[in-house]
Amino acid sequence: MAAPHRKLAPGKLVIASHNAGKVREIRALLAPYGVDPVSAADLGLPEPEETGTSFRDNALLKAHASAAASGLPALADDSGLCVDALGGRPGVYTADWAERQWFEGNPGRDWYLAMGKVEGLLAEQGPDVDRSARFVCTLALAWPDGHAEVFEGRVEGGLTWPPRGKLGFGYDPVFVPAGKTLTFAEIEPAEKHAISHRADAFAKLVAGVF
Template sequence: MTHRRLTGRRLVLATHNAGKLRENAALLAEYGIAVEGAKALGLPEPAETATTFLGNAGIKALAAARATGDVALADDSGFSLAALDGAPGVYTADWAETPEGTRDYAAGMAKVERLARHATDRRAWFSCALVLAWPDGHTEGFLGEAHGVWIWPPRGDRGFGFDPMFQPEGHSETFGEMAPEAKHAISHRAAAFRLLAAACLTKGEEQE
């Protein structure tokens, strides 16, 4: 399969989530790609009406690319439990939604624990879809996962979202306890980014 390569050195990151903006910007820095977030550009958040991570990431990436005329990268991610048949999954952010329209991830994590507390199966995983979109409508999508177990009570104040209740395989720390560089090496976002980079990115010195 032939993928479209990114030739520019600038991307719009189609997210209003500061944590996703920070992590994706760090991954792109190695490739000399400057990024600007959708919030800083005043772009609205489109309705995420798809039922898959790749579908929702595509909606966001295409909206940002068409609004700005630049290539855009969008991220859609979520937390899943085997004991809940993969929930909350693509609806992870909705589980943290408050009546005021904000997100309370501590309440979201408490909901997960309340529903799964009597389960013996502790398997959990994070999924991340990354979609690059061009203004002409072309997209490239990639899906990565990180597997481990869910823990309670949550531990750590690093990361964001449901990170404090996820302990990845082979590690004693949660994503919420890990230093950013340690999480970046093994995360679902890093797994998706490795696929994207191999297919679509070129380091600066390789372009010369």
């Protein structure tokens, strides 16, 4: 029998991320639960190097780092796009694919560039390539004493090209969730929050720790 989850008490909770879009989504999902979210960026906490080989590894690494540095419980999210025809890539390297190389302009992330890399690899496989994909989200909640809880969510769908919509972030403009005709970047945020991989993981977290 699985051990019971540790409950999260009301109060401050660090969102262990410097990604403004991700922080915004997590704040919205946490709003009903009596916690006071503060981002790692707001606290000036450093971003640890993500050296894990799985979403779980990286989420735990970030959550433990923020909990230890702040003395507060910390929630980290590691998420990404997994494309069937690319063997699950970009996966844990989802954000890395957006990093500009030295010959691609100023340093930083270019998500259009990343979407183009995915599309280019799919196009190499011909017009009948399987465009099935999913977003995966792993949430790790860590306390300063080292205890942690982990929850995973996912949303199935497929990729489209060219990118459509301006409401999302990351790869949202090319991802059409199963059963929908609009991309995540064309769907209103409230509707996206209800069906996303992050929402799926949060539903499991809420059931476990609140």
